[in-house]
Amino acid sequence: MIKKILVILFILILVIVISIVSLIVFVDPNHFRGYISQTVKDKTGYELTIEGDLRWHIWPQVSILTDAVKLSDNGATKPLLTADNMRLDVELLPLFSKNLAIKNVFIKSALINITDESKGDNAKKYTQTLTPPSQPNTDISENKKNVSNWKFSLNKFEIADSTVALQYNNDLINFRNINLLLEQNNDKNLSIELKGNIDKNQQDLFYSVNANVDLTQFPEKAIIDLKKLDYSYNGIASSNKALKGSATGVFNYQQSPKQLNSQNLVFSVNDNNFTSKINTRFDNKPYVDLQLSSEKLDLTPFLQQNAKSNKDIPVQQTSPVVSSVAKDNNQLSILNAFDGKTTINIKEIKANKIIMNNVKLNVDNQDGIATFKDLNFDFANGHITATGTANGKQKTPQIKLNTKINNINLNSFFTQMDMAYDLDGIFNASGILETNSLTTNKLLESLKGNANIVITNAKLNNINIQNIIESAAAKYGNGNDKSGNQKKYTEFHKINTNAYLNQGNIELNLLNANSETLDIISGSGKVGMLNHDLDVNLNIKLLGGWNSKSDTIAKLQKVTIPLRIYGQFSNLRYQLDIAQILSDVFSDKLQQRLDKLRDKLENRNGKDKDKDKDKDKDKLKSKAVDILGGLLKK
The missing domain is CATH 1.10.287 (Helix Hairpins)
Structure with missing residues (x-):
């Protein structure tokens, strides 16, 4: 029995060896040179040049090896693709029936140039018609008849350790370490595996893609099933911690009308997870409909990286470069490139100590002007709503918002903003605000607008206005005109004022306030949001709260007392000329x-x-x- 099995195995091995020898003897691989080149030209319009002789490679599989290969466009100064060698893994038995069944095309260390120098007639035709170039069917049939009557099929295409140089406007982007595996699952279904990295200006993006492409109805329709996309980004601004994440989803492409729609799109950025839906129409101007939602968005790691990177970057002393071309400083100019609308729902956004809840945004962009139909979120135990516009058509950005602020707790607000403060209370305001900058360090400085402000249950910490006046008056009286109010703060039932925001300052006018013991009948001044300081002048009327009932107290209650409060938020000071006030009072009486x-x-x-x-x-x-x-x- 064992001898029979060995005999059978020996016969099989002998048949295989004879077949391979027959292949090498009777089939010259150079017969395929013109056929392969012509097939590539028929299918793509590009010219494939194979240098040197084609040769068989038997082990570990039957293959055809080539020397250097080039893929060029007619009229281009540089080839689109160059490679040191190419390997075609073929199936053995179909060769005897004149069928060149290629299991795999393997190209190693290729350099792919997608630049102006590699663009020729085919690229121009593609740009003009927006459809891949092709030759008439009569030419294809004639070429096939003239070249060979062999049949051709391809099951897999593979590129390893290759580079793509892509020119975008004046920038050159390098796709390095590309490993591509393109395999045909059935007649019109492909699986794609792609890995590599992109580098530009000391910034690196590493990616890995696994997807299936259904081309059953191509070119009218195609379905891309993105099984997984993993990415990792490292740059100057994020050198300490990489930006990484993944994405999955299904994309449906339609040729007429041309559009791309997504289904079940889920992606992540570090620890932030999002679900999204994108519908895009490729008209004369693209139209994008984006819906985005998330449970949490934590921006703290990115803000910390940017702050540290800005400190670490040395200041280089270089000569200024003068350009005669007017520079577009509008960061919103991207709005001119497309129309569309965006709906965003995020339950929590965190940035350092700042926490915003139930963030909702509804924006409609038309002709470079984005309209904020609805922007609202919870912040500092209160709620903020806004509507307005963002203009991307001018030289500088312009954002204008009609804003309402309800019941903001100032204690929570200043704590989250990490600012020293001496004012507590419940803050309400309404007004129209606008800015011409989106840069973080210039946002407050460029903010302008008018607002009506109301603060209820207000408390001015570390200053007792009543006690200041009483103590000063006691020095000019009999020394017994002291009140029982020894608190270290001043309370008001309500503070009202009109404010104007300009260059980082809040300019106050028509300020008034009331409490049980004093009223502020008028006031004006400024609050510096950049320098964290204030300087206000108040006209105060005393109502009561004194222990004694001397003539001095009675006289002070009949006059208006001017008081100036100024200094840093954490170290407020006051100025009061009580001697002049008493002198005027007594002079009038005398x-x-x-x-x-x-x-x-x-x-x-x-x-x-x-x-x-x-x-x-x-x-x-x-x-x-x-x-x-x-x-x-x-």
Whole structure:
């Protein structure tokens, strides 16, 4: 039994060896040179040049080896593809029936140039017609008859360790270490595996793609099933931590009308996961409909990387470059490239200490102007809503928003913004704000607009306005005019003001406030959001809250007291000239008494003109001295 098996195996081996020897002897691979080149030209319009002789390679599989190969476009100065060698793995038995069944085309260390120098007649035709170039069917049939009556089939195409140089405008982008495996699953179904990296200006993007492509209805329709896309990005701004993630989804392509739609698109960026839906129409101007949702978006790692990278980059002393071409500084100019709409729903956005919840955005872009139909989110225990526009048609960006702010807790706000503060309360405001910059460090500086501000249950920490006035007044009184209010803050039921934002400052006017013990009947000044300082002038009316009821207190309650508060948020100071106030009060009182005294003297002189004038004058002078002495004592 064993001998029979060995005999059978020996016969099989002998048949294979004879077949291979017959192949090498009777079939010259150079017969395929013109056929392969012509087939490539018929299918693509490009010229394939094979240098040197084709030769058989038997082990570990039957293959045809070539020397250097070039793929060129007619009229181009550089070839589209160059490679040191190419290997065609063929099936053995079909060769005897004149069928060149290629299992795999393997190209190693190829250089693919997609630049202006590699573009020729076919590229121009493709640009003009937006369809791949092709030859008439009569030419194809004639060429096939003239070249060979062999049949051709291809099951797999593979590129390893290759490079693609892609020119985009004036930039050259290098796709390096490309490993591509393109395999035909059935008649019109392909599987794609692609790996490599892209580098540009010290920035690297590593990617790995696995997808299936259904070409059953191609070119009218195609379905791309993206099984998985993994990527990792490293650049100057993110050198400490890579930007990485993955994506899966299904894309449906349609030729007429030309559009691309997605289904079940899920992707991630680091620890942030998103679900999305994209519908794109490729009209004269593309139209994009994007829907995006996520449970959480954490921007903190990116902000920390950018802040550190900005500190680490050295300042280079270079000569300025003067250009005569006007530079477009509008970061929103991309809006002119497409029309569309965007709907975004994110439950939580975190950036350092800042936390925004239930973020909703609805934007419609038409002709370079994006309209914010709805923007609202929860922040600092309150809610913010806005509508407006973003203009990308001008030289500089212009964003204009009609904003409403409801019930923002100032304690939570300043804590999240990581700012020192001395003002607590519930903040409400409404107004129109606009900016002409999207740069983070210039955003506050460029912000402009008017707003009506109301702060309820306000508390000005570390300053007790009532106690300041009372303590100053006590120095000019009998020392007993002190109130029982020894708190280290000032409370107001409500603060109202109109504000104008300009160059990082909030300019206040028509400011008024009220409390149980004092009112601010008018005020003005500025609050610096960039320098974290303020300088306001207040006109105050005292209402009560004093322990004693001296004449000094009564006089102060009848006048308006000016008070200036200024300094950094964390170290506010005040300025109050109480001596001048008391001097004015007492001067007015003294003048009133002197006027009364003069009237009495004039009346007395009229009634007693017949009496002894010298005697009466002495009495009146004595009374006047008594009155003046009483005033001076007080």
